[in-house]
Structures are given as C-alpha cells and as structure tokens.
Amino acid sequence: MGQRLAGIPGFGIDRVAEAAGSDPAVLRLENYDTDLPPHPDAVEATRLFLGRDDANSYLPCSGLDEMKEAVADLIARRGGADYDPYSEVVITDGDGSAVLNALLVLTDPGDEVILTDPTYAGMYQRVRLVGAVPKLVPLHGDASGWRLDLGAFEAAVSDRTRVAFLMNPAIPSGWVASEEEWNVVTMLCRERGVTLLYWSLWEAVVFGGRPVVVPSGLEGMHDLTVTAGAVSLEQRMIGWRVGWMVSGAELAPSLALVHIYNGIVTSGFGQVGAAAALRVGDGDVRAAVAEWERRHGELVRQCDGLPLVPAHGGWSALFDAQACGFSPPSCRSGYSTTRSPQRP
Amino acid sequence: MTDAWGGAIATRYLRLVFSNESVERLALFGDRLRAALS
Numbered sequence: 001m002g003q004r005l006a007g008i009p010g011f012g013i014d015r016v017a018e019a020a021g022s023d024p025a026v027l028r029l030e031n032y033d034t035d036l037p038p039h040p041d042a043v044e045a046t047r048l049f050l051g052r053d054d055a056n057s058y059l060p061c062s063g064l065d066e067m068k069e070a071v072a073d074l075i076a077r078r079g080g081a082d083y084d085p086y087s088e089v090v091i092t093d094g095d096g097s098a099v100l101n102a103l104l105v106l107t108d109p110g111d112e113v114i115l116t117d118p119t120y121a122g123m124y125q126r127v128r129l130v131g132a133v134p135k136l137v138p139l140h141g142d143a144s145g146w147r148l149d150l151g152a153f154e155a156a157v158s159d160r161t162r163v164a165f166l167m168n169p170a171i172p173s174g175w176v177a178s179e180e181e182w183n184v185v186t187m188l189c190r191e192r193g194v195t196l197l198y199w200s201l202w203e204a205v206v207f208g209g210r211p212v213v214v215p216s217g218l219e220g221m222h223d224l225t226v227t228a229g230a231v232s233l234e235q236r237m238i239g240w241r242v243g244w245m246v247s248g249a250e251l252a253p254s255l256a257l258v259h260i261y262n263g264i265v266t267s268g269f270g271q272v273g274a275a276a277a278l279r280v281g282d283g284d285v286r287a288a289v290a291e292w293e294r295r296h297g298e299l300v301r302q303c304d305g306l307p308l309v310p311a312h313g314g315w316s317a318l319f320d321a322q323a324c325g326f327s328p329p330s331c332r333s334g335y336s337t338t339r340s341p342q343r344p
Numbered sequence: 345m346t347d348a349w350g351g352a353i354a355t356r357y358l359r360l361v362f363s364n365e366s367v368e369r370l371a372l373f374g375d376r377l378r379a380a381l382s
Binding site for chain 2: 009010011012027028029030031032033034035036115116117118119120121124125136138139140141172292294295296298299301302303304306308309315316317318319320321322323324325326
C-alpha cells in the first residue's frame with residue numbers, strides 16, 4: 001500500500017452515529033444534517049427529469065448550462081464577482097470533490113496551505129491527501145464568539161504558501177469573518193500572490209443580522225479566489241450531490257481538466273433540481289436560516305453558565321470540554337451516551 | 345474533537361450540531377449536559 005494515507009486519521013462521526021443507534025430519545029448532535037426539507041420546486045424538477053435520456057449522460061462533462069447560469073447568478077446577486085457561466089464555472093459531484101480538485105490544481109507536494117485551528121476535518125485532511133503542508137492559524141473563542149488571530153495569519157504566510165483555505169461560516173466553530181478579518185486575509189492574498197480557496201458551503205447561514213460577504217467580490221479577488229460550493233446545506237439537498245467550482249478564466253480550464261479525471265460529472269436530474277433550488281432565490285434560504293438561528297439560540301440557553309462559544313452562523317457550535325475536565329477521548333465517550341449521561 | 349479537526353485548540357472542544365433537532369428537543373440538552381459533567 002502506498003504511503004499517501006499515512007497519518008491521516010479516521011472521521012469518527014460515523015462511529016458516533018452508530019453508537020447513537022436508532023433510539024429516538026437520543027439527541028442527534030453529531031452529524032451535519034438537517035430535518036428541514038428542500039424547496040418543493042427542487043424536488044419536483046428533479047422528479048420530472050429522473051429517467052430522461054438527456055439527464056442521464058456523461059455530457060456535458062463540465063455541467064449543464066442551466067446549472068452553470070444559476071451558480072454564476074447566485075454569486076453575482078450576493079455581491080460576488082461576475083463570472084462567465086460557460087467558461088468559468090464547473091459543476092461537480094458535490095463540494096468535497098470540488099475542493100480536492102482545486103487543491104490538486106493549486107498545489108504541488110510540499111507547498112503550504114493555511115487553515116484555521118479548529119478547521120473542518122474534510123479540509124485539513126484533503127490538504128494532506130494531496131501532499132501539501134497544512135499551516136494552522138488559531139481561532140480564539142470566548143463568550144462572544146470566535147476571532148481569527150490576524151498576526152498569526154500574517155506570520156503563517158511564507159514563500160511556500162499557495163493557498164488560504166477558508167470556509168465562512170466555518171465548520172465546526174461557526175466563526176464568521178469580520179470585515180477587518182476579510183480585509184487582512186484578502187490584502188495578504190493580493191500582496192503575496194496567495195489564492196483564496198473559499199468553501200462557500202453556507203455563506204448565507206449567518207446569524208444576528210450579519211451581512212453575507214462573498215470574498216470574490218472584494219478588491220482584487222476575482223482572479224485570486226476559487227469558490228467551491230454546493231446545494232447541500234443552504235438548499236438542504238445533501239443527497240443530490242451537486243456542487244461547483246468557480247474561478248477566473250486562467251484557472252478554469254485546469255479545474256475543468258482535473259474534474260474530468262476525478263468525478264467526471266454529476267447526475268443530470270440532480271443538476272436540474274439544484275438549478276431549480278438556486279432559482280427560487282434567497283428568501284427560501286433566509287427562512288431556513290431563521291429556524292437554524294432559533295435552534296442555536298436554544299442551544300446557547302441550554303448551556304447558560306457553561307463554556308460554549310456561540311456560533312455566528314452555520315450548523316454547529318463548540319463547547320470547551322477541556323475547561324470542564326474532559327480530555328478528547330473521554331469527550332467522544334460522553335458524547336455517545338447523551339441519553340444516560342455519566343462521567344466516563 | 346480529535347486532531348483531525350486541527351491542533352491544540354480543536355482538541356479542547358466538543359462539537360455540537362444544532363441543525364438537526366427541533367427547539368423542543370434541544371430544550372432537553374442542558375439537563376443532560378449538566379448530568380454528564382457532574
């Protein structure tokens with residue numbers, strides 16, 4: 001066996017889910033999932049195209065035009081850069097393969113990629129899978145939320161840095177970058193020639209009236225941003241497995257090329273449904289966000305007086321278990337025994 | 345979380361996903377959490 005997987009840890013969430021079993025009394029707090037359904041238009045459009053020959057093909061390899069148009073429109077209407085849907089958008093089988101594609105295009109083994117600590121395991125480990133070197137920059141959490149250590153971010157940029165790999169809001173912390181943080185990150189990208197790999201998984205899932213910020217629309221970032229997104233979370237279409245990569249014209253052909261050899265194409269009927277969901281508009285997303293914000297508010301109330309760092313967006317928040325005397329291994333055990341809690 | 349999710353900061357924390365449970369069900373969480381910590 002090759003050494004590519006050496007040191008790459010397992011994911012763990014599946015083991016916690018297995019421990020929770022099917023007991024309905026167990027609160028399911030382990031997996032990024034939601035019970036809020038997709039918009040009916042998305043489901044209906046998918047049904048209409050299921051089984052049609054033109055939605056059951058490898059072609060076009062880079063995605064259907066209607067889906068590319070919906071993605072370019074989504075980015076533009078939220079204040080992002082204007083991208084040409086036909087030459088700068090590639091539709092993928094989900095956002096996970098989109099970011100792996102992007103890392104394969106943007107880095108060579110040994111190149112450095114900046115991530116936050118904490119970060120999403122699916123980001124950290126994909127960086128290692130492609131042979132790049134992760135450089136972690138701290139997020140500091142307290143009762144008001146999370147802030148990026150900007151001094152550490154600047155210090156982390158070296159001559160080997162190729163990519164700043166950020167998700168906003170961030171998994172798992174719920175960090176939402178402030179205007180100052182975006183300014184520093186994008187300034188360093190411009191000055192040091194670093195590409196921002198931006199995972200836009202749920203950029204509109206922000207709380208407290210915070211603005212939706214699309215970094216490709218910030219000064220000088222059109223060609224320095226690679227956006228990877230999906231309909232999985234905002235549009236609640238996890239099972240459709242439809243995502244996208246968007247970049248400036250110079251990078252786009254390379255992203256399309258690596259996509260051919262890693263994924264090829266996603267389902268045509270899935271793309272039609274995803275495009276329908278994006279065309280519904282952001283009112284549907286805002287309604288879902290209102291419900292997720294209510295749930296986050298309840299979680300904060302339940303943890304009153306305990307060291308929970310509130311999320312400013314997203315689907316999860318972090319509880320400082322170490323401050324309560326739990327080490328990570330015992331956290332895993334305690335987490336799966338929520339119904340009959342006892343100290344491990 | 346394990347070190348799959350970062351470094352010294354990540355491993356301090358327990359991840360709580362709140363998107364898949366209703367407000368009514370999440371209202372059960374505080375008592376369970378405090379019992380686990382006691």
